[in-house]
Amino acid sequence: DSDRLTLPDAQGRLLALGEPRLSGAGVEDATAAFDAQGGAGWTVSLEFRKGAGQDWKKLTGEAACHPAGDDRRRVAIVLDEKVISSPQVDPSVGCRAGLPSGATQITGSFSADEARDLALLIKGGALPVPVEIVEQRTVGPTLGAAAIDASAQAALIGAAATALFITVVYRLFGALAAVALGAYGVISYAALVALGVTLTLPGLAGFVLAIGMAVDANVLVFERAREECADRPTRSLRSALTTGFRKAWSAVADSNATTLIAAGLLFFLGSGPVKGFGVTLAIGVVASMFSALVIARALTEIAANSRFVSDYRGVNGIARPGAVRTWLVRKDPKLFRKSARWLVVSAALVVVAVAGIVVRGVDLGVEFTGGRLVEYSTSRPVDVETARDSIAAAGFGDAEVTTAGDGDLSVRTGKLDNDGEHALRAALAEEGGETTKVRDELIGPSLGDELRRNALIALGVAVAVQLAYLAVRFRWTFAVASVVAMVHDVILVVGAFAWLGRPVDGIFLAALLTVIGYSVNDSVVVFDRVRELWGANRRTPLDTIARRAVLQTVPRTVNTGMGALFILAALAVLGGDSLADFALALLIGIVVGTWSSVFTAVPGALALERSAKAPPPPALGKGKGTPRGKARAARRDPLDNGARV
Structure with a gap:
C-alpha cells in the first residue's frame, strides 16, 4: 500500500x-x-x-x-x-x-x-507467448557429492601417477616439470574462480586435454634436449636445454594455436556443454603454456646451472637417450617402404566403425533427441525387467529402463510432465520401497535440435579453420592429411560406442572434442619435424624424411600418451558411471589418435605429395641448406641410416 x-x-x-x-x-x-x-x-x-x-x-x-x-x-x-x-x-x-x-x-x-x-x-x-520449459537439469545431492568425490580422487591419483611417470623417465627435470604441472592446476583454478566459471564434466574434458598438452610441451623440450646431448656430448647441459626449448617452440605453438582456435569457435558457435568445454579448454591451454614454457623452463635452467646436476648425467634425465629412442636406433624399422598398406588398414578400420553405426545405430542421449531422463535410487534392489513391467503397467510402455550403477534405475521417455514423473516414481516404489530421485534431465525437442545443430556447426567450422591454419603454417598436403586423420579418429570413436551400445550424449561430445584436440596435436608435432628435416635435406626422398621424423617423435608420442592414460585410467576406475563413458571415449581416442598421426596422416601426406608433385620446401637458414649444412644435419641425426651428402 x-x-x-x-x-x-x-x-x-x-x-x-x-x-x-x-x-x-x-x-x-x-x-x-x-x-x-x-x-x-x-x-x-x-x-x-x-x-x-x-x-x-x-x-x-x-x-x-x-x-x-x-x-x-x-x-x-x-x-x-x-x-x-x-x-x-x-x-x-x-x-x-x-x-x-x-x-x-x-x-x-x-x-x-x-x-x-x-x-x-x-x-x-510482457512476454507475448506462454513460457515453456525447454531444459531442466536436477542432480540430487547424493549423486552430486559422489561425482565430486570420485572426480577429485581420480584427478589426484591420475595426476600423481603422471608426475611419477615423467619423474622416472626424465629424472630431476621430470620432477621439476611435475612441480610446474602443479602450478598449472593452481593457475587454472584461480582463473575459474576469478571468472566465476562452473566446472562441469565437459569442463573436466578441457582440463584433461590441457594437462596432456602441458605434459606434451615438457616432453617435446626434453626429447629435443636429449637429441642435442646425443649430437654433441661435450656441450653444456644448459646449452642443450636452451636449444631444446628453442627447437620445440614451433611444434608447441602450432599445436596450442590450433587448440585455441577450436576452443574459441566452440565457445562462440556452440551451446550448452560445447560452450563450457570451449571456455575451460581455452583457460587450460593458456595456463599449460605458461606452466610449461615459463615455470618449467625457469626451474630446469636453474637446475642446469648446478655442477652436480651437469656432472652426474643420470640425475638430470636428458644427458642420456631414453630406452625407446635407443631401441629405435637399433631396429631402424622401414615404416613407409610401402606406405599404401597403412592407408588400407585405416580404411578397413573405418569400414568396421561405419558398419557399427549402420547396424547397431547410435544411441543419442536426451540432449540431442529431447525427452526426459530420470534416475532413481530404491531402498530394495529392483531388476530391470521388474521395473520395466511396473512402469508399463502404470501407463509408460514406451519408457526405456536401464541400470545406472550402484543399483540405481534410469528411466528415459520421450515426453513426461511432473505429474507423470510422480506416477512413475510411485510405480517403482511399489517394487523397490522408498524411491528417491537422484537425477532429472528434461530437454525439449526444440532445444535438442538446436544443441545438435549448433554442435555440428561448431565442429564443422572448427575443422575448416584448423585446416586453413595448418595449410598456411605447413603445406596443404600436410593440412589435408591431418584433417583426414582427425576425421578418421572421430569415426572410429563413434563406431566403437555404437558397437558397445554406449550413449552418445553431451559427455561423449566433450570427450570427442578432446580426441580431436589430441589428434591434431599429434599430427602437428610429426609434420613440424618433417618440415624441419625436409628443409635441411632437400635432396633426400620424402619417404626417408618422413620415416626419420616419425622415429624421432615416437618417444614424445609414447611418453605423452602414457601421461594421459594414467589420468584416464583413474577416471575410468574411480569416476563412476558419470565419468566412465567419458574416460572410455578418451582412452579409445588416444589409441586411435596415436595410430592415425603416424600411420594415417603421414602415409596420406606422402600419397598427396606424390600425386601433386609439389617441390620441397625452401632450405632452412643459417647455412643449413648448403651441402655442408645438410651433411652436418645428417650426422646429427642418430636415427638416420639413409643417404649422406
Whole structure:
C-alpha cells in the first residue's frame, strides 16, 4: 500500500485498478535501481513502446482525476490474474494530464530483492507467448557429492601417477616439470574462480586435454634436449636445454594455436556443454603454456646451472637417450617402404566403425533427441525387467529402463510432465520401497535440435579453420592429411560406442572434442619435424624424411600418451558411471589418435605429395641448406641410416 507512482516531470501513468486497458505486451523494459540522488531508495523504472505510451498517458490521467486515498486512483499490475503491485498515482499528477514519452518510475519501501523481483515479474508479464520449459537439469545431492568425490580422487591419483611417470623417465627435470604441472592446476583454478566459471564434466574434458598438452610441451623440450646431448656430448647441459626449448617452440605453438582456435569457435558457435568445454579448454591451454614454457623452463635452467646436476648425467634425465629412442636406433624399422598398406588398414578400420553405426545405430542421449531422463535410487534392489513391467503397467510402455550403477534405475521417455514423473516414481516404489530421485534431465525437442545443430556447426567450422591454419603454417598436403586423420579418429570413436551400445550424449561430445584436440596435436608435432628435416635435406626422398621424423617423435608420442592414460585410467576406475563413458571415449581416442598421426596422416601426406608433385620446401637458414649444412644435419641425426651428402 505504500507504493506510489512518480514521474520525473510530475506526471503519472499506469493501469487503473479495475480498468485493464493495457496489456503487458506494451512494456518495453523494467529495471530496478537505487536512487541515491533523489533519496527514493530502490525504485523500479518502466519503459513502454510507442503506442502503449499513449495508452499509458490516458489511463494514468483518468486515475489522477480521483481523490487521494480512493482505490480508483491506484494502478494495478496484474500477472496470472494476481495483483503483484498496486501503486497510487502521485498527487502531483493533474487530472487528464499525460506524458507522451512512455517512461515511469515506481517508488516505495522496497528492499533490493523486492525491487528486482517486481522488475522481473513485470518483464515476465510482457512476454507475448506462454513460457515453456525447454531444459531442466536436477542432480540430487547424493549423486552430486559422489561425482565430486570420485572426480577429485581420480584427478589426484591420475595426476600423481603422471608426475611419477615423467619423474622416472626424465629424472630431476621430470620432477621439476611435475612441480610446474602443479602450478598449472593452481593457475587454472584461480582463473575459474576469478571468472566465476562452473566446472562441469565437459569442463573436466578441457582440463584433461590441457594437462596432456602441458605434459606434451615438457616432453617435446626434453626429447629435443636429449637429441642435442646425443649430437654433441661435450656441450653444456644448459646449452642443450636452451636449444631444446628453442627447437620445440614451433611444434608447441602450432599445436596450442590450433587448440585455441577450436576452443574459441566452440565457445562462440556452440551451446550448452560445447560452450563450457570451449571456455575451460581455452583457460587450460593458456595456463599449460605458461606452466610449461615459463615455470618449467625457469626451474630446469636453474637446475642446469648446478655442477652436480651437469656432472652426474643420470640425475638430470636428458644427458642420456631414453630406452625407446635407443631401441629405435637399433631396429631402424622401414615404416613407409610401402606406405599404401597403412592407408588400407585405416580404411578397413573405418569400414568396421561405419558398419557399427549402420547396424547397431547410435544411441543419442536426451540432449540431442529431447525427452526426459530420470534416475532413481530404491531402498530394495529392483531388476530391470521388474521395473520395466511396473512402469508399463502404470501407463509408460514406451519408457526405456536401464541400470545406472550402484543399483540405481534410469528411466528415459520421450515426453513426461511432473505429474507423470510422480506416477512413475510411485510405480517403482511399489517394487523397490522408498524411491528417491537422484537425477532429472528434461530437454525439449526444440532445444535438442538446436544443441545438435549448433554442435555440428561448431565442429564443422572448427575443422575448416584448423585446416586453413595448418595449410598456411605447413603445406596443404600436410593440412589435408591431418584433417583426414582427425576425421578418421572421430569415426572410429563413434563406431566403437555404437558397437558397445554406449550413449552418445553431451559427455561423449566433450570427450570427442578432446580426441580431436589430441589428434591434431599429434599430427602437428610429426609434420613440424618433417618440415624441419625436409628443409635441411632437400635432396633426400620424402619417404626417408618422413620415416626419420616419425622415429624421432615416437618417444614424445609414447611418453605423452602414457601421461594421459594414467589420468584416464583413474577416471575410468574411480569416476563412476558419470565419468566412465567419458574416460572410455578418451582412452579409445588416444589409441586411435596415436595410430592415425603416424600411420594415417603421414602415409596420406606422402600419397598427396606424390600425386601433386609439389617441390620441397625452401632450405632452412643459417647455412643449413648448403651441402655442408645438410651433411652436418645428417650426422646429427642418430636415427638416420639413409643417404649422406
